[in-house]
Amino acid sequence: MRGREVTGQLVDLINTVITNVSNINFSPVFVPMYYNQSGPLLPLLCNPFNHDLTDRPCSPGELDLNNATQAWSTFVCQVNPNGTCLTTGRLTPALYGQMASCVNISTGLIRDAPFLVQLQDCSYAKQTFRDITNDHCPGLTRYGYWVYVGLAILSTAVMLSLMFWIIYSRERRHRKQALPEYSESKEIVRVNF
Structure with missing residues (x-):
């Protein structure tokens, strides 16, 4: 949605420049x-979205985002060092470059924004793994489950081993404290019956 909103704002900005600067003979x-604007009027750019961000068909006379830069290139004049047009045209090369950049950004947003949103919420990665599982590795889910079960058993066994080791070492320490004379003595005691 944000890509549509930004695209609409860029198109509105370009159309404002066309209407208030390029198409007026100052x-x-x-x-x-x-800058010595002359010649036929520059066509407006088609905003592909309504203000509620739903799709909008282009009106007659509006340029589609896909071919706007090619159509506008015929309206570019040659300029002198001051930036004033020497030949017939409504756009200076600098202004044309800025407008073409805006159109390219808008086209990129429309084309790439859905993919970037999918990357953001990980739905692209989830769908990719789902496709791999279903199309190329049908047994992956079953074997993945068994790997998960095996890892759960292994982690439980390690946890139990750790608990038993703690209990064993604690008992050993208590035994040493209960019989200090035998634990520190190195003599062998013989018992005769």
């Missing part, structure tokens, strides 16, 4: 906006 007095 007077040379407005230096920041004037």
